[in-house]
Amino acid sequence: MPSAGPVTGSRSFLAKLRDGDEIARLVTFVFAATVVLITVLLVYELWINSTLPRHKFGLHFFVTQVWDPVMDEFGALPFVYGTLVTSAVALMIAVPLGIGASIFLAELAPPRISDTLQFFIDLLAAVPSVIYGLLGVFIVVPLIRTVIYPAINKPLGSLPIFKGPSYGVGFLTAGIVLAIMVIPYIISVSREVLLSVPRDQREAALALGSTRWESTWKVVVPFARTGIMGSIFLALARALGETMAVTMVIGNTPKIAASLFAPGYSIAAVIANEFTEATGELYTQSLIALGLVLFLLTFVLNGLARLLIVVTTQKGSGVSA
Amino acid sequence: MNARLRWRKLVSNFMLTMTGVCAFVSVAVLFFILGYLLFNGGTSINWAFFTQLPKPVGEVGGGMANAIVGSAKLLLAASLLGVPIGFLGGIYLAEFSGAKVASVVRYAADLLNGVPSIVIGIFAYAMVVQPFKHFSTLAGAFALGLMMIPITLRSTEEFLNGVPRMLREGAMALGASKWKTISTVIVPAAYRGILTAILLALARVAGETAPLLFTAFGNRFWSQGWAQPTASLPVMIFTYAVSPYEDWHRQAWAAGLVLLGLILIINILARTILSRGIAVPRS
Numbered sequence: 001m002p003s004a005g006p007v008t009g010s011r012s013f014l015a016k017l018r019d020g021d022e023i024a025r026l027v028t029f030v031f032a033a034t035v036v037l038i039t040v041l042l043v044y045e046l047w048i049n050s051t052l053p054r055h056k057f058g059l060h061f062f063v064t065q066v067w068d069p070v071m072d073e074f075g076a077l078p079f080v081y082g083t084l085v086t087s088a089v090a091l092m093i094a095v096p097l098g099i100g101a102s103i104f105l106a107e108l109a110p111p112r113i114s115d116t117l118q119f120f121i122d123l124l125a126a127v128p129s130v131i132y133g134l135l136g137v138f139i140v141v142p143l144i145r146t147v148i149y150p151a152i153n154k155p156l157g158s159l160p161i162f163k164g165p166s167y168g169v170g171f172l173t174a175g176i177v178l179a180i181m182v183i184p185y186i187i188s189v190s191r192e193v194l195l196s197v198p199r200d201q202r203e204a205a206l207a208l209g210s211t212r213w214e215s216t217w218k219v220v221v222p223f224a225r226t227g228i229m230g231s232i233f234l235a236l237a238r239a240l241g242e243t244m245a246v247t248m249v250i251g252n253t254p255k256i257a258a259s260l261f262a263p264g265y266s267i268a269a270v271i272a273n274e275f276t277e278a279t280g281e282l283y284t285q286s287l288i289a290l291g292l293v294l295f296l297l298t299f300v301l302n303g304l305a306r307l308l309i310v311v312t313t314q315k316g317s318g319v320s321a
Numbered sequence: 322m323n324a325r326l327r328w329r330k331l332v333s334n335f336m337l338t339m340t341g342v343c344a345f346v347s348v349a350v351l352f353f354i355l356g357y358l359l360f361n362g363g364t365s366i367n368w369a370f371f372t373q374l375p376k377p378v379g380e381v382g383g384g385m386a387n388a389i390v391g392s393a394k395l396l397l398a399a400s401l402l403g404v405p406i407g408f409l410g411g412i413y414l415a416e417f418s419g420a421k422v423a424s425v426v427r428y429a430a431d432l433l434n435g436v437p438s439i440v441i442g443i444f445a446y447a448m449v450v451q452p453f454k455h456f457s458t459l460a461g462a463f464a465l466g467l468m469m470i471p472i473t474l475r476s477t478e479e480f481l482n483g484v485p486r487m488l489r490e491g492a493m494a495l496g497a498s499k500w501k502t503i504s505t506v507i508v509p510a511a512y513r514g515i516l517t518a519i520l521l522a523l524a525r526v527a528g529e530t531a532p533l534l535f536t537a538f539g540n541r542f543w544s545q546g547w548a549q550p551t552a553s554l555p556v557m558i559f560t561y562a563v564s565p566y567e568d569w570h571r572q573a574w575a576a577g578l579v580l581l582g583l584i585l586i587i588n589i590l591a592r593t594i595l596s597r598g599i600a601v602p603r604s
Contacts, residue, residue: 024500031406032426035470039429042436100343108337109344117348119592126521126588127581128528130555134562135354136576138361138570147510183347211334243438244530244555248563268439269385270530273397275443275535291443295436302435 043295050289052282060290065272067254069278074286075110076293078254082171082264083294086246087239089175089260090182092291097179097296098186099221102228105187107196107216119193125184133248136177141168141249148172149261166261169251174266177245182235189234189309194220196313229310237298243268267294355581362578365571370579375541375552383566385576387543391551392527395461395537398547399526402466404519407473413517414474415481416503427475432469441467442532450536458473461537465529469522476518480511513594520591524584530555552581 017171052063053074064075075248105114145168205215221228251263252273267290278284369384376383410430414423445464450456484507492502508515537551539560544551554576561573 002365007418020500021498024503025413031409032413032418032474033424033598034393034406035426035433035474036429037435038470039447042433042440042444045444046440047445048397049447072328094450097347098341100340101347104340104344108340120348120351122577122592123585123588124347124354126524126528126584127351127354128555128563128584130528130558131354131358131577131581134558135357137562170449180350183350187344187347206509211329211333213336214329217336218568237435243437243439244559248559265482268437270477271443272531272534275446276538288443288447291440295440298435298437299432302431306431 012301014156027292029306031145034214045294046288047297050285053289058144061286064254069280069283070272072282074282076267078160078256079265079270079290081256081269082266083240083268084173085171085260085264086174086178086250086266087236089172090178090239091232091236093176093179094186094235096184098183098231098235099190099228101183101313102187102190102194103216103221105191107212107220111265114191118188121187123182125188127240129181129244129246132177132181133245136173136245136249140173140176144170144173144176144261153261160258161260164257164259164262167250167251167263169249170259170261170263171250171257174264175260176247177249178239178242181242182238184289185235185238186231189231189315190228193224193231193309196227197223223315224312226308228313230305230308230312233308234299237305240301241268241294241298243272247272267291298308325473333438355585358574358578358581361574362576366575366578370572370575374543375557376496379566381540385413385552385554385557385571385572387555388552388554388576389579391458391537391540391544392553392555393447394458394544394551395465395522395533395549395553396527398459398462399469400490400519400523402463403469403522404473405527406466407522408519410470411474411477412481412503412508413479416499416507427478430471434468434475437531438468438529439531439534442535445532445536453548455548456536456538457548458537458544458551461533461548461551461553465526468526468529468532471481472522472525473519475520477511477515479530480518481507483514484510501518517591517595518592520587520594524587524591525570525585528555528580528584530559534559 016142021147023037023181057064057074061074062080063077064073066073066075067076068074071250105117109117120189128298145166147169149166152162201219201223206212207220210218249264249267250269250271252265253263254270255266257264267287271287271291275287278287338543360570367384370380371384371389372386373382373384374387375385409428418426441464445460445467449460449463453460488506488510489502492506493499497505533553533556534562537553537556539556540550540552558573561569561576564570
């Protein structure tokens with residue numbers, strides 16, 4: 001049993017039992033413990049169900065490019081590559097936009113406008129990923145094929161990252177859709193962190209003669225830097241684990257290509273596509289091993305993000321107090 | 322000197338305008354999505370969509386009645402699993418537990434919250450589908466229910482902690498037991514916040530697709546019961562959108578509009594409940 005609360009300390013056990021206190025404590029404890037149990041079980045199931053590929057391939061799993069269910073050869077490299085590249089593209093687009101928007105919401109906009117816009121941003125975060133996928137398939141894919149690809153490929157086609165034909169689907173498309181999906185997370189958290197920067201920091205900078213932008217960019221943003229980094233990690237964790245939107249626009253081809261226009265594959269997408277049709281223990285377990293990799297990646301990133309955000313918001317409240 | 326100052330002011334104004342543009346673009350995405358869905362979905366939605374089963378592959382027409390009912394069943398069962406665990410666990414954290422146990426439970430909940438939904442799907446597959454050797458509505462609900470727990474738990478705890486001390490002490494001074502205090506004073510005082518959290522959790526899982534792919538699977542007919550696979554709106558949107566058929570694309574838009582409308586309405590409703598309720602002062 002966990003330690004007794006301070007209020008119930010002096011009464012006799014029988015009296016407490018009669019009032020239902022002990023029963024309530026026990027019942028609610030069971031439910032709280034269930035949460036821990038579920039989490040432990042989740043890690044355990046992922047671990048135990050990926051034993052075969054761990055033993056057979058070991059760390060080679062991560063450096064093998066071949067994904068051949070027929071020959072029972074499984075390498076994670078194309079999927080890890082696809083996941084990392086799409087997430088990187090997403091962050092390159094989402095970070096400047098998100099931070100810019102959060103600066104506007106926290107520093108410039110009057111509270112009412114800021115709150116209204118934040119409300120819309122919250123709604124944007126609630127849009128399910130399959131809807132983003134739907135719009136990706138019917139808007140972003142044609143847009144890439146007919147507008148963006150010709151515009152970029154003509155002048156810059158000799159660069160490896162823009163080389164080759166475009167089918168509309170591919171790393172770039174997935175990255176763009178992911179960027180749109182993670183922007184709300186960056187904005188919400190960064191805005192919160194920026195708002196927690198004490199007033200006197202801004203006022204001191206302005207009093208020293210800096211312009212509004214200089215006080216924001218050289219004083220407020222550096223003060224909130226760790227927290228903003230936290231929001232980026234959070235967004236990265238989302239992008240890495242995102243399944244549906246990516247599956248619908250990445251092209252589902254387990255190949256490593258330097259070109260952003262080439263079709264690829266991601267960890268989450270291959271699980272979504274092949275899990276139900278995986279025949280044979282090794283095939284299924286290799287997919288679960290990919291799930292374990294995804295879990296560990298997001299676990300580390302989320303932990304880091306939470307730490308950074310907490311550190312920054314506490315720094316703010318500590319100074320202003 | 323003067324020129325330099327003018328330059329700095331120019332830079333300042335330019336950059337600040339750019340941040341405004343960033344904010345505008347980000348919010349505009351929402352209205353673009355809404356507008357596009359309204360246009361495409363609005364023109365493809367019809368009565369058959371709500372009342373008919375999907376037609377066989379290649380035939381034009383039909384609807385998604387089975388997916389709408391399937392989604393409703395999934396959400397009902399998911400709530401029955403997720404809400405009690407989250408709510409009662411939250412009560413334990415806020416009212417009974419010591420700091421150490423609370424931090425362990427909180428940590429587990431945060432971890433669960435960050436798990437990618439596709440991994441939740443694998444877990445539900447291993448726990449429910451594999452032992453029964455069958456895709457089922459219950460397996461899908463299990464996956465969605467798990468995803469509801471962390472949000473419900475953390476919000477319940479937060480809103481219970483937000484109830485003013487005086488209420489608590491007042492009830493206890495009148496001789497109420499701890500449980501009596503919780504059940505008749507504290508929870509009622511915080512119920513708006515908790516209800517909001519539950520609605521938001523429901524809205525979040527309503528659109529989840531990945532965890533359903535290999536748990537609830539899919540079904541082109543009425544589901545034969547809780548132990549059988551069922552269609553759901555998100556999975557239907559996915560299969561229809563990536564299919565090569567024109568008429569399926571049309572129905573995917575219609576389903577997208579219905580799903581997004583539902584989710585946004587729940588979200589707005591939940592936030593209105595919270596903002597119009599008695600403000601819960603921080604103690």
